[in-house]
Amino acid sequence: MIKKQTNQKAWFMVLPVFLIVAFSAVLPLMTVVNYSVQDTFGNNQFFWAGMSWFTDLLHSERFHDAFFRQILFSGIILAIEVPLGIIIALAMPKKGWGVPVCLVSMSLPLLIPWNVVGTIWQIFGRVDIGLLGHTLESMGINYNYVLDPFAAWCTVIIMDIWHWTSLVVLLCYAGLCSIPDAYYQAAKIDGASRWSVFRYIQLPKMNRVLLIAVLLRFMDSFMIYTEPFVLTGGGPGNSTTFLSIDLVKLAIGQFDLGPAAAMSLIYFLVILLLSWVFYTAMNNVGQENKGEN
Amino acid sequence: MATIALKDIAHSYSGESNKPDDFALKKLNLTWKNGGAYALLGPSGCGKTTLLNIISGLLVPTRGSVIFDDTNVTRLATEQRNIAQIFQFPVIYDTMTVYENLAFPLKNRGHNKNEIKPRVEKLAAMLGLEQNLFDKAQNLTADAKQKISLGRGLIRETVNAILFDEPLTVIDPLLKWQLRSQLKQLHKQFNFTMIYVTHDQTEALTFADEVVVIYDGNVVQVGSPEALFERPEHTFVGYFIGSPGMNIVPCAIEGNRLKVHEHEIALNRSYPDIPASAKLELGLRPEYISLGDDTQAGLPVTIKKIADIGRQKIAKVALGETLLNVIVNEKTEITGEKGRIAIDPTHINIYVDDNRVEGTPL
Numbered sequence: 001m002i003k004k005q006t007n008q009k010a011w012f013m014v015l016p017v018f019l020i021v022a023f024s025a026v027l028p029l030m031t032v033v034n035y036s037v038q039d040t041f042g043n044n045q046f047f048w049a050g051m052s053w054f055t056d057l058l059h060s061e062r063f064h065d066a067f068f069r070q071i072l073f074s075g076i077i078l079a080i081e082v083p084l085g086i087i088i089a090l091a092m093p094k095k096g097w098g099v100p101v102c103l104v105s106m107s108l109p110l111l112i113p114w115n116v117v118g119t120i121w122q123i124f125g126r127v128d129i130g131l132l133g134h135t136l137e138s139m140g141i142n143y144n145y146v147l148d149p150f151a152a153w154c155t156v157i158i159m160d161i162w163h164w165t166s167l168v169v170l171l172c173y174a175g176l177c178s179i180p181d182a183y184y185q186a187a188k189i190d191g192a193s194r195w196s197v198f199r200y201i202q203l204p205k206m207n208r209v210l211l212i213a214v215l216l217r218f219m220d221s222f223m224i225y226t227e228p229f230v231l232t233g234g235g236p237g238n239s240t241t242f243l244s245i246d247l248v249k250l251a252i253g254q255f256d257l258g259p260a261a262a263m264s265l266i267y268f269l270v271i272l273l274l275s276w277v278f279y280t281a282m283n284n285v286g287q288e289n290k291g292e293n
Numbered sequence: 294m295a296t297i298a299l300k301d302i303a304h305s306y307s308g309e310s311n312k313p314d315d316f317a318l319k320k321l322n323l324t325w326k327n328g329g330a331y332a333l334l335g336p337s338g339c340g341k342t343t344l345l346n347i348i349s350g351l352l353v354p355t356r357g358s359v360i361f362d363d364t365n366v367t368r369l370a371t372e373q374r375n376i377a378q379i380f381q382f383p384v385i386y387d388t389m390t391v392y393e394n395l396a397f398p399l400k401n402r403g404h405n406k407n408e409i410k411p412r413v414e415k416l417a418a419m420l421g422l423e424q425n426l427f428d429k430a431q432n433l434t435a436d437a438k439q440k441i442s443l444g445r446g447l448i449r450e451t452v453n454a455i456l457f458d459e460p461l462t463v464i465d466p467l468l469k470w471q472l473r474s475q476l477k478q479l480h481k482q483f484n485f486t487m488i489y490v491t492h493d494q495t496e497a498l499t500f501a502d503e504v505v506v507i508y509d510g511n512v513v514q515v516g517s518p519e520a521l522f523e524r525p526e527h528t529f530v531g532y533f534i535g536s537p538g539m540n541i542v543p544c545a546i547e548g549n550r551l552k553v554h555e556h557e558i559a560l561n562r563s564y565p566d567i568p569a570s571a572k573l574e575l576g577l578r579p580e581y582i583s584l585g586d587d588t589q590a591g592l593p594v595t596i597k598k599i600a601d602i603g604r605q606k607i608a609k610v611a612l613g614e615t616l617l618n619v620i621v622n623e624k625t626e627i628t629g630e631k632g633r634i635a636i637d638p639t640h641i642n643i644y645v646d647d648n649r650v651e652g653t654p655l
Contacts, residue, residue, distance in 0.1 A: 180382065182380040182382060183384055185351050185371075185378065185380070185384075186378070186442070186445075188350075188351065188370075188371040189349065189372070189376060189377060189378050189446075190397050190398040190401055190445060191372040191398060191402050192397070192401050193401065196401065200386045200388060200389065200397075204387045
């Protein structure tokens, strides 16, 4: 039997990467950790606060509300964008001049910067000059996202769907295009219904891209900041104050650096945990697919 | 079960056209008898798969009609034709078990569970899949997957025909041989009409009662493996069937004398109706030429190269400027550069513009 050779010198090769990561991620993170266990009244004077910011935060109703809003928002947009994305991808043509037309028009929303998207919808939804807001108003529907929390939520959600469904569509479309024709032909020969084709061919073959789509959409929506900030500024009241908006208010608005640092860390850990959950789920599917080649 | 007839079928992927070049399949007429085993043989891109897809209904032909028994099914959808087709790469439903895969075609046609169960079990036993019946299909090996594809075709006992589109391409040589004999056995047992597309002549010749050779969208010969070997109707068939293929040599004929360069061979047939301007060629199987040393009778040749391929040797010899392949028994010793070849006149085929002419016996 040949013994596997070990060569510890290789670790030196990793050193540059380690240094870069240290400066770009670890050290800034440690600064936040440093703030999160201290209190400051300015003048660069710090007082030890221990775990109190964490316990305060975890018991604060404001944090609970923002967290709940965040989960609700991510849940709603996933529940809408994923099925909608699949449906659009299924309806898109597979060949001919329609393909580039669809692909380009699908990509357009993805190319617009976040704050511009916010501004577009901010104006679009305004009751006085916006096309959407004015039309709804003149149809007699009571819509005003500045005053009505429900209208604000609807606008934020529709804006996100408008902005990001394309990503799901493009990923699903790529997944669909990679299915060989023989599968559809075999399904015809087996007398499968349209639903069976979707359930037993298209959906299993899209499995992986769908998981990537869900993961990306979840992470992005969980960290959403710019669009709702431009659109509603977190209002009316606190009704669209998501975690990131709340965090910025706490850190920059109120200058409560300690609690804000504690919140950043918890926010970070939640995202890390959920990423891990998704990663494990994806890996499990990957394992199941291993026999296929 | 049905007799399948193709009437004046032609297909162009760019739609109806006046240019013959647009047609992947040129005009053809074929009849497949109920229960027969047929092979469609031809090089890649000759239109074999197109023809298969026309029979199964995945393609509607540009011209002509497909007839099952007495019914014209040309415009009938695949699912209404009661046809099974097995593709080059195994097609399985990943999320289903082997059992569910096999039951799928029956389930879709509204059969109930009590009816499906014994049939699936019986078929799985025949295919050797009974051990894996409740495993997820996607975790199996390529040949097991291809057996599942095959099983989904066989599960419906009333299919009109089973079409095979080079189904053994992805299978290892040893398993290929096993699957092939298994398939042959199943054919005997079920007596379904079998149409088998392949570019592998061994596969076609061992499988089929009748082989259809397609070349550039035309059917060039329909015949038994023996006919294809002995009397290829087209120079392409002669060249394509056999290893090495037929020697095709330009020649001239005067009465019953065949002239190749300055040499003459006596024929036992005469060919009176050959137009003067036509391209005349002689087809000669390497198996029917015997090579001997310079002292024997026959046409003088120069021996260029001898390749030993196991049980036989292939000698490349030059008759004038023409190179010929000759199959020589392994035990025959050949030395020197000079030799003589003897040709059996009963195995000579004469081609006029690539098509075989029969001639009249003397």
